[in-house]
Amino acid sequence: MKNVTDSFVSLGDWPYAGSFAFNTDILATNPINLSVVLGVLIFFGKGVLSDLLDNRKQKILSSIRNSEELRAKAIEQLEKARARLRKVEIEADKFRVNGYSEIEREKGNLINSTYENLQRLENYKNEAIQFEQQRTINQVRQRVFQQALQEALETLNSCLNSELHLRTISANIVMLGVMKEITD
Template identity: 80%
Template structure:
């Protein structure tokens, strides 16, 4: 147990002995050694550090150049896409305008064709009506003429006797004789 106590006392002694304070002994603090080590480190490490920084700088610059080239390529593709879009929009507008004008033209042609057909049908209807009217009028005339002829024949047959018949024939012969003299 003496060892444990001795070690405790010794640790307490050393902890107070190394307490906070300012050490003025230059050799004990080793600033010369530290400055030499730092000088060597800076002298030899400077090239390595410069190489590392230059490599890092070159990678960053290369990445920036690649990014700029990709950006330029993307801008060019965007401009080409915009030009194609404008072209397609113009073609779409042209098709739309041509389509509407074609539709209007077809509509006018259809209206004109329908009007022509209606006019022909109207003319055909009028011609058919006129033809049917003429046919009906001719049929009525034929019936009236037949009825008049039948009445006249009936009247003649009832009124005509041989004396009247002889005088009618003589008068007609006289008319024909007078016509013959005029012709000669």
């Protein structure tokens, strides 16, 4: 521990650098040791360094080749996707056009069927009106005929004797039978 504290104490004894100068003493700067160490490093490190650089170069080249292959595959897939997109767009346009024409066709069919239904309903309405008119006319005829017959009978009953009365009734019965056959 004393050596450590002595080294700090001795730092205070160092002279301050006043100016910058080269040390030309060969033994003090130790260039021989440095050149030997550098020579050994260059001699033995050259192979290791060249191997490292060659490995790195090979990795970079293989990465570039892989990247080029991936790029080529990506371009190929992109072209295929674009072709599929164009095909799908064409089909979508066809469906859109066919869809619009189908909608128009269905619209026309719906309008036609609605018109036909309206015509049918109009015919049913007209037939019902004619039936009711005919029935009403027949009812009015029957009432008028019954009233006329009643008035005629009342007139005959008041004016006629019993023999004439019986002949008139027989004639009227025959006429009623004929009229009934006509109306049926």
